[in-house]
Amino acid sequence: MAIWGLVIETTVGVGERKHTEAYVLTHVEGTREEALVELERRxxxxxxxHPRSPKRRRxxxxxxxxxxxxxxxxxSFSTRFTVAELLDDSAAPPPPPPPEVAPPEAEPDPADTVPSPPPPSTPPVERDADGVPVRPAWWGRTDLP
Structure with a gap:
């Protein structure tokens, strides 16, 4: 499936500093028609x-x-919206690795499993009437500087 770049070329600056800059808005994977629909929406x-006070928009x-x-x-200020097929991208992320197929695992024998010990119980935390702990959780920790 093709990847299409939605490119915008717009007028920036004013007066003698007015010039055109190009940006890639996004990429669309699919058909050219699908990319054009998204480009028209944008x-x-x-x-x-610019302009700050537009008089007419076409x-x-x-x-x-x-x-x-x-x-x-x-x-007048102009903005050109173009759809173009992406042929090469020097900063494209690497393709994801193919999924590895793991060999099927044998069902564990229930007689071989050792039950894990229950988690250690923590004493209840003393709280004020509004639910805030009386003693902060970090108080008494020895791993803090």
Whole structure:
């Protein structure tokens, strides 16, 4: 099954420092159509940092994704949403090892089992009327500095 990257390219900064940066939103394992459905869902709810006071919002569908154009008071800002198949990832986690098949274990003979001793009983803890212990649990421990 293919792994699809949902990539966003968005306008950041304002004025002379305005530029585009790309981010991978997430990965979708499945068909391209399933990835496009998830990408459209994210494009519809996306709220970019700029413009602060949007005047108009337009979402366009294109071949590999969507283009969101938001007109602000003085400038327009765009965000491109693209679906792309992941071919290689240098930081991908290693695949999980195949499950080991353990040989079937023989049923233990009830005569061979030794019953375990009962757990040591702890004395009841003295508590105030509101249920808080009178003596803290750490009081008297010798393993603390």
């Amino acid at each position: 494009a519809r709810i996306h709220t970019p940092e 979402l366009f569908r294109e071949r590999d994704g969507f283009l969101l154009v938001i007109d602000g008071a003085w400038q």
